[in-house]
Amino acid sequence: MKTYGTEPGIPEPVQVGISELVVTEGDDTLKSYGLGSCLAVALYDPDSDIGGLAHVMLPDGDASDNSDVKPGKYADTAIRALLRRMVERGASYTSVEAKIAGGSDMFEFESFGDGVGKRNIDAARKELEKLGVPLVAEDVGGKHGRTVEFTPDTGKLIVRTANEDHGVSEL
Amino acid sequence: MKLDVNALGTFYRMAREGAGLAAGRLSKMTGVETQVGVTKLNFMRGKEIRADFEDGTEKVGIRVEVTGGLDGHSVIVFDRESALQVVEMLLADSAGDEFDEMSRSAATELGQVMNSGFIDGWADVLETVIDVSTPEFIEAKTVDPFFGDLEEAPDDQDLALLFQSHIEAVGTEISFSHYLFPRRESMAQLLEELRSSDGIEYDKLEGFDRMAEQGATEVAKTATTLTGIETNVEIRRLNFVSLEAIPQQIADDPLVGVAFEFDGTPSGYLLFLFDEDSAHEIVDAMVPMEVDHDGDGFGEMGTSAIKELGNIMASGFLDGWANVLDTTIDHSPPEFIHDIGAAVIDPVVIQLGEDQEFAFVFDTQVVADGQAFDCDIYAIPDEADLERALNDLDVDRIEETPTTAEFGEVE
Known part of the structure; x- marks a missing residue:
């Protein structure tokens, strides 16, 4: 795992590693580095400024044995766990909104079928719809990696692409 | 002695649990x-452990013997600087540059607490009791004082299973490594208890290692031929890790x-990764004319040169396997x-x-003296395929296969 040098005065973002999820509030920044086919799912409640970020690796947790131990690993269980932890912290279920980023498919290997990134995107969309959480913005697919930063109080998901364009977009 | 993924998975969980407890106690x-x-x-x-360990810095270790549910030795190793810093925190006083009686005993106590953390983690997972001996304090630059006299530590040419964890103190330079060398008989017994499938003969791990060696040597040779950059294999490791750790x-x-999927027994994925400087160096070495750099990209010529190098290295690597x-x-x-x-x-x-959930990762680093050519190779076979491949492997054949590729005479 990585640690990062501290710049004085600037609070360090909390790193959300692969298969992890973190719920926080206010101006805390959550960050996931180098998402390829992995998917970042950000949920937040604009009224209470409570939000969270998950760095999802696989689509289907309900079909896996260890999703209760590692809910953040799977799109479906990560979304449910984020939502539950946010509500426990005081968020209101009905005002929660979602943004997603990632899910690229950079390799065209035969064994990958329709694409491993696409499977994650589809699973997240489906779970959000099932739970009635509106997906308000997304930056998904393509053939490039992304680094994302999420702050609950603004609800902004900043997406940096790491390929040769060096683009930054704000969702 | 046989092992399978289930047993190794439990071992892995044990190591991770132990690392968590040890980190908590350090905090x-x-x-x-x-x-x-x-x-x-x-x-x-043994020789790879030596190469990995001896990076020229002085180290401080606290070593204990463990017995009971698991027999072997557990060693916490700090860079000397890190150890002195930690001691300073503990004593709330400058420890100076040398270990005196006070700082030595503080470091030993800390090491003992952390060793116990690891061991409690394993005992939890194994649901058993593991006893810990009185700690020894070791200060040295080379590997021998730390592991040299341990029966379970491998000789230069012997292969051993080694647990390694790394813990860092956030916002400081302090970090340390943990090594566990289990005793062969004790491990055999545990593996037998934990195994849930037929598994593979432990001795076939020789085959794993020989595969890795052949593959790596082929890659270095190919790279040198194609780029004219003199390269050699720096590190070669076979890791068993959870996929998320990769x-x-x-x-x-x-x-x-450059990435590939490969198909056969085994099938899996193979990646060659370069830092940007190394990639530019390779393009310069392989493409005779000036390459158009589109921004910080590699252009069509550069891209195809790197792909070609990757392609030939992949063939060499997989032929080795x-x-x-x-x-x-x-x-x-x-x-x-x-x-x-x-x-x-x-x-x-x-x-x-x-x-x-887990994967065997063949992690190899090929480097060049004095020039940028740092290549990390990750070969990750499909687990079931690899098990099958190794089961089919004739152990006698391992001995017959040459350990290194043959090179022509260099005058």
Whole structure:
């Protein structure tokens, strides 16, 4: 795992590693580095400024044995766990909104079928719809990696692409 | 003695649990926030442990013998600087540059608490009791004083299972490694208890290692032939890790890579990763004319040069494997990638994650003296395929296969 040098005065973002999820509030920044086919799912409640970020690796947790131990690993269980932890912290279920980023498919290997990134995107969309959480913005697919930063109080998901364009977009 | 993925998975869980407990105790004692880095089960030879350990810095170790549910030795190793800093925190006083009686006993106590943390973690997972001996304090630059006299530590040419964890104190330079050498008989007994499938003969791990060696040697040779850059194999490791740990090992820097899927017994994925400087150096070496740089990209010529190098290195690597396994392994056309950190490898991890939780990773580093050519090679076979390949492997054949590729006479 990585640690990062501290710049004085600037609070360090909390790193959300692969298969992890973190719920926080206010101006805390959550960050996931180098998402390829992995998917970042950000949920937040604009009224209470409570939000969270998950760095999802696989689509289907309900079909896996260890999703209760590692809910953040799977799109479906990560979304449910984020939502539950946010509500426990005081968020209101009905005002929660979602943004997603990632899910690229950079390799065209035969064994990958329709694409491993696409499977994650589809699973997240489906779970959000099932739970009635509106997906308000997304930056998904393509053939490039992304680094994302999420702050609950603004609800902004900043997406940096790491390929040769060096683009930054704000969702 | 036989092992299977279930048994190794339990071992892995044990190591991770132990690292978590040890990190927690370090935080409690020093008041510094800690985080656990990557935990690995390595299969390494004595000479590779030596190469890995002896990086020229002085080290301080606290070693204990463990008995009971698991027999062996557990060693916490700090860089000397880190150890002195930790001692300063504990004593709330400058420790100076030397270990005196006071700082030595503080370091030993800390090491003891952390060793116990690891061991409690294993005992929890194994649901048993493990006893710990009185700690020994060791200060040295070379590996021998730490592991040299341990019966279970491998000789230069012997292969041993080694547990390695890395823990860092957040916001400081302090970090340390943990090594566990289990005793062979004790491990055999545990493996037998934990095994849930037929598994593979432990001795066939020789085959694993021979595969890795052949593959790596072929790659270095190919790279030298194609680029004219004199390269050699720096590190070669066989790790057993959870899939999530693989992207975590990759730095958050832009990387250039060539990726393949391979098919046969075993099938899996193979990636060659270069830092940007190395990739530019390779293009300069392979393309005779000035290459148009489009921004910080590699252009069509540069991209195809890197793909070509990757393609030939992949063939060499997999031929090395096929040679040991006495089989054929085909690979896909190369896929070029220029992206940041973990993004270059997570698609592969995700695909494998559909069917398996852990992976054997053949982690190899090829470097050049005085020139930028740092290449990290990740070969990640499909777990079931690899088990089958190794089961088919004739152990006698391992002995017959040459350990190194043959080179022509150099005058």
